[in-house]
Amino acid sequence: MMSVLLDVENLWVKFPTRQGVFDAVRGVSFTLGRERLGIVGESGSGKSMTGRAILRLIRPPGIVEADHINLEGVNLLDKTEKEMRDVRGQRISMVMQDPKFSLNPVMTIGDQIIEAYRLHNSVSKSAAYNKSLEMLEAVSIRDSERVMRAYPHEMSGGMGQRIMIAMMLIPNPEILIADEPTSALDVSVQRQVLDIMDKLVKERGMGLIFISHDLNLVADFCDRVLIMYAGRIVEVCDADKLHDAKHPYTRGLLNSLPRLDAPRDRLEVLQRDPAWSDAPSVSGRV
Amino acid sequence: MKMLEVQNLNVWFGTHRDRVDAVKDATFDVMEGESFGLVGESGSGKSTILRAITGLAPDWSGTITVEGEQITHKRPKAFFKTVQMVFQDPYASLHPRHSVDQVLGETLQLHGFKDIDTRVVKLLGDVGLGQSFRFRYPHQLSGGQRQRVAIARALAPEPDLLLLDEPTSALDVSVQAEILNLLADLRAEHKLTYLMVSHDLSVVSHMCDRLAVMKDGEIVEILDVEALRQMKATHPYSQDLLEASQ
Numbered sequence: 383m384m385s386v387l388l389d390v391e392n393l394w395v396k397f398p399t400r401q402g403v404f405d406a407v408r409g410v411s412f413t414l415g416r417e418r419l420g421i422v423g424e425s426g427s428g429k430s431m432t433g434r435a436i437l438r439l440i441r442p443p444g445i446v447e448a449d450h451i452n453l454e455g456v457n458l459l460d461k462t463e464k465e466m467r468d469v470r471g472q473r474i475s476m477v478m479q480d481p482k483f484s485l486n487p488v489m490t491i492g493d494q495i496i497e498a499y500r501l502h503n504s505v506s507k508s509a510a511y512n513k514s515l516e517m518l519e520a521v522s523i524r525d526s527e528r529v530m531r532a533y534p535h536e537m538s539g540g541m542g543q544r545i546m547i548a549m550m551l552i553p554n555p556e557i558l559i560a561d562e563p564t565s566a567l568d569v570s571v572q573r574q575v576l577d578i579m580d581k582l583v584k585e586r587g588m589g590l591i592f593i594s595h596d597l598n599l600v601a602d603f604c605d606r607v608l609i610m611y612a613g614r615i616v617e618v619c620d621a622d623k624l625h626d627a628k629h630p631y632t633r634g635l636l637n638s639l640p641r642l643d644a645p646r647d648r649l650e651v652l653q654r655d656p657a658w659s660d661a662p663s664v665s666g667r668v
Numbered sequence: 669m670k671m672l673e674v675q676n677l678n679v680w681f682g683t684h685r686d687r688v689d690a691v692k693d694a695t696f697d698v699m700e701g702e703s704f705g706l707v708g709e710s711g712s713g714k715s716t717i718l719r720a721i722t723g724l725a726p727d728w729s730g731t732i733t734v735e736g737e738q739i740t741h742k743r744p745k746a747f748f749k750t751v752q753m754v755f756q757d758p759y760a761s762l763h764p765r766h767s768v769d770q771v772l773g774e775t776l777q778l779h780g781f782k783d784i785d786t787r788v789v790k791l792l793g794d795v796g797l798g799q800s801f802r803f804r805y806p807h808q809l810s811g812g813q814r815q816r817v818a819i820a821r822a823l824a825p826e827p828d829l830l831l832l833d834e835p836t837s838a839l840d841v842s843v844q845a846e847i848l849n850l851l852a853d854l855r856a857e858h859k860l861t862y863l864m865v866s867h868d869l870s871v872v873s874h875m876c877d878r879l880a881v882m883k884d885g886e887i888v889e890i891l892d893v894e895a896l897r898q899m900k901a902t903h904p905y906s907q908d909l910l911e912a913s914q
Contacts, residue, residue: 424840424841424842424843425811425840538711539710568709568710568867569709569867569868569869569909569912569913570709570908570909570912571709572912573912595840595841596841597841634842635841635842638841638842638844638845639841639845639870640845640848640870640871640873640874640875641870641874642869642870642873642896642897642910642913643897645873645874645893645897646874647852648849648852649845649848649849649874650845651842651845651846651849652842652845
């Protein structure tokens, strides 16, 4: 039995609107061990909301409800906002989709990383500087001294995303939530970023929640996959068996991809069945 | 017959020490009725080539020939009846306060059509949107529906050459399949020629007959899709790209 880092039971995310309450996530349950857990689905399926809800990053009027969200046995929902700040970054980190919007444009990269580090550790500036250099090297950034002096707009997308990962990893979190970390990147750079995350998961024994819309990527990279549709988990499977998935939604998504090795005249178009969104959520617990 | 001929195209931005050469000495041609792909990573200059053809990148040298007519820096009106472009992000390429009817109607009017009403109805039908979409605003449409409107707008002047700048990269895979099918149908129906930019090799291989691989502003290799499928790329960079998309 793998040790369970995170245990989510019956998670709901609701947004009150003029047309009534909209349920973005509807009763999702899963556990995360020291593994790479993928969450896939289309836009609007609630995958990002699930990631944010774990960190309680959903702002009012949005409502997060769950039986529990246990981080190593402690329910995050019982914590005060002040206590949550020690969880965010320190124990659970999140890498957002686009590095362009998550780095401060008017601060040098070095200052940002040092700030992140000193917020969680009381060390001298020079010690923080050295640690930052070390982290940049850990995410395979060459020429790290120059990067420390540079501003975010001087970085390419791939560099920016690696810098974000470096920042998120400095406090040595137990869980990393990566929300489409590579969808703004090119295939060649994508590989590098994934390799870095993979190495960190293996070396540090982190748990990784990898949110993506790219089925092939997830099948390749993760250990276990949750497939979400309309706020619910419709299927849970081992990543290497994703291509044998049973649920018509998963099959539909897989079949709608053009393939290099199997040319077709027409791509299959997903036929949605209203029953999919009514069916109860499948549990992703192990 | 050649629909598009690009020879020794150079495109640059900025002057003096800020000058960036985005495209260097690009040469390729697209036959009539063909679908040609440009692939490469971001910053390799593939979109810039499209922008130079349409006139959105003002600083270029070399020769661009469309349907036998060489393009000058000032483009005649007829040019825009021949060449139209579909942009990457359907969320950004539609005016947020113009309804679908206004977007299509204005385009038709600018191109001097008289029977605007019937043409708007036909265009919506062509791209698989019902008449109920005619008076909607972009925020009332999904990403796929917006891209359909953008395609309808590009089809309005009845062009021969359609430039597609990553038409599906902002869309979900399920919606991507619908749009790619639509583009394939339209090409057969209206006898269009496509020049398509994408970073996704499998999308390009699905849509195109031949493709050019770009790196750092240069075309490193032109190959046909059969060779691509058999992994017969000769240039090391194209091989890397192929490897990464497996």
